Amino acid sequence: xxxxxxxxxxxxxKPKAKKPTFKELPYRPCAGLCVINRQGxxxxxxxxDGPEHIDATxxxxxxxxxxxxxxxxxxxxxxxxxxxxxxxxxxxxxxxKSWLTYDIAAAIASRSWNGNxxxxxxxxxxxxxxxxxxxxxxxxxAGGHKPEFGEWRWVPMEELPGLVVPFKxxxxxxVAKEFxxxxxxxxxxPR
Numbered sequence: 001x002x003x004x005x006x007x008x009x010x011x012x013x014k015p016k017a018k019k020p021t022f023k024e025l026p027y028r029p030c031a032g033l034c035v036i037n038r039q040g041x042x043x044x045x046x047x048x049d050g051p052e053h054i055d056a057t058x059x060x061x062x063x064x065x066x067x068x069x070x071x072x073x074x075x076x077x078x079x080x081x082x083x084x085x086x087x088x089x090x091x092x093x094x095x096x097k098s099w100l101t102y103d104i105a106a107a108i109a110s111r112s113w114n115g116n117x118x119x120x121x122x123x124x125x126x127x128x129x130x131x132x133x134x135x136x137x138x139x140x141x142a143g144g145h146k147p148e149f150g151e152w153r154w155v156p157m158e159e160l161p162g163l164v165v166p167f168k169x170x171x172x173x174x175v176a177k178e179f180x181x182x183x184x185x186x187x188x189x190p191r
Contacts, residue, residue, distance in 0.1 A: 022106050025118035031077035032064040032124040034175055035087065040183040042157050043129065045084065045138060045149030060155075060163035062175075063087075064122065073123035081127075082142040084149065089131025093182045096124045100171050122171065126179040157183040 035043040044060045065080030067073055074092075081087050103119040104112050138149040155163070157180055161172040 022118055025116065027101050027119050027121035028113055028117040029067040029073075030064055030120040030122045031067055031073050031080055032062060032122045032171075032175070033077050033081050034062055034124060034126045034179045034182075035081070035085075035090065035129050036093070036126060036157075036179070036182050037129045037154055038186045039154070040157070040185045041154035042160060042183065043085070043087075043136075043152060044155055044160070044163060045152045048148060048150045058163065058165045061165075061168070062160070062172075067123075074125060077123070077125050083145040084138070084141055085152070086137035086141045087129065087131065087135060088142075089129065089135055090127040091130055093126040093128050094179065095126065096175070096178050099123055100174055102168055102171050105167050119167075124171075124175050124178075126182045128182070 037043070042062065044062055047059045047061060063081050063084045065076070065084065067076040071079075074095075078090075081090070099121045100123075101119060101121045104117075136152065138152055139147055141147065157176050160176045161169050164172045
């Protein structure tokens with residue numbers, strides 16, 4: 001009987017795939033929400049943490065978050081709103097038809113989204129908050145999600161661009177311009 005010979009496994013290392021440059025990275029799909037109260041002011045939350053914290057002033061933002069694979073933007077927006085704020089009582093006012101994009105600062109890109117994205121492409125929706133403020137819960141939001149905001153407040157629409165990190169400012173300027181028509185106080189119903 002012929003003698004069996006064992007094949008030796010090659011110990012040669014496979015070449016590493018070339019890591020894409022910052023500009024070659026894709027944008028992360030995201031939904032953003034401009035939640036407006038009856039007084040015409042916009043909900044913002046102060047982020048608890050994240051690599052985009054560059055100073056103590058630019059830590060405020062509107063609710064936003066990633067769109068899961070196979071998920072449509074508007075349902076994703078409502079899911080993110082509940083996960084970050086517990087807000088469910090809203091009426092859709094409008095949307096920005098095009099996707100808005102921003103690049104995150106290259107210096108922090110490797111710490112954001114595991115270094116897989118260069119920034120976000122965002123679909124923005126304007127919503128009227130129709131509930132009572134007691135509904136808002138950033139400490140224990142829906143679904144047992146980890147809190148993303150340490151505090152929240154209502155601000156005039158025109159203040160939005162000055163509250164956000166500089167690399168998101170153009171997005172917030174566009175959102176404020178597009179949704180300004182919804183930021184008017186609603187008249188109270190006569191009793």
